[in-house]
Amino acid sequence: MKIKNGPTFGYVLMRDFLSALAKILMHNPTSYENYHRIYVPDGYPLKCEPKEALRVNVVFQHIQNIFSDDSTAITEIGDSWYKFQIQCRFIGWSVGATLGYTQSAL
Numbered sequence: 001m002k003i004k005n006g007p008t009f010g011y012v013l014m015r016d017f018l019s020a021l022a023k024i025l026m027h028n029p030t031s032y033e034n035y036h037r038i039y040v041p042d043g044y045p046l047k048c049e050p051k052e053a054l055r056v057n058v059v060f061q062h063i064q065n066i067f068s069d070d071s072t073a074i075t076e077i078g079d080s081w082y083k084f085q086i087q088c089r090f091i092g093w094s095v096g097a098t099l100g101y102t103q104s105a106l
Helices: 014-024 030-038 056-066 082-088 093-105
Strands: none
Touching: 030 056
């Protein structure tokens, strides 16, 4: 194993490498926190405590209560930041998808 333009090491065990790496890295829980916000265990969203910040998995719970077995949801993945959507072309595909779905459901 050669580290950039530095020394070369041979036969480095993964546990030794990870132990040494862990000593120099700073803890960053952001990825885990994002995962926890959207995680839905066993298909049942978590309950939200009073005064707790709204999480995506709690929004899922409210949305699931709106729909029945006969419902269809067509959603966009774009961001609510309008200027960004225009630049990245996220706006608009759901309109065509809705028209196509409507025609097929008739």
